[in-house]
Amino acid sequence: MAKTAKIPGVLALIVLFWLPSTALAQAGDETLYQRLGGYDAIAAVVDDFIGRLATDPDLGRFFIGHSEDSQKQIRQLIVDQLCEATGGPCVYTGRDMKTSHKGMRISEEDWQKTAAHLVATLDKFSVPQALQDEVLALIGTLKEDIVEEM
């Protein structure tokens, strides 16, 4: 009798100490992808962001001349890129940033406007400041390959 009563006691201890630590470890281990809300959230952010770039009076010129189909392709590549870079399950199959932006003469000013649009998008989706900082830091690593004119 005394022996069998010990088993639930041991189980209770395991549950007490193991479960909360697992839950904590999982919360701490969440990727940026997960913390942003996963694929749909990232796709919505990219759609809004690209919409702002394409309709910006100064930046829109970069996107003129692309068929709807190639616009969709660029959009999908950016979703994949962001999804992969934030730790999501996607695979980016596009070209590297230097090759795909070379010759467009994207300037520092263009870059600053682009970054401001990204912040506006993240604000619109109520992405917390700490996450915004992580996204911007990630995007910032691409700058030297995209900006050609300082």
Ligand code: HEM
């Ligand atoms: C904010 C950081 C940026 C990211 C993450 C990014 C990402 C990408 C990606 C993934 C592609 C597709 C690459 C491929 O075709 O293989 C692309 C293409 C393109 N990007 Fe960016 N880009 C950024 C900044 C910019 C800026 C500042 C501009 C201009 C205002 C720009 C204009 C374009 C255009 C026009 C294309 C299409 C190029 C083509 O015709 O193939 N991008 N970008």
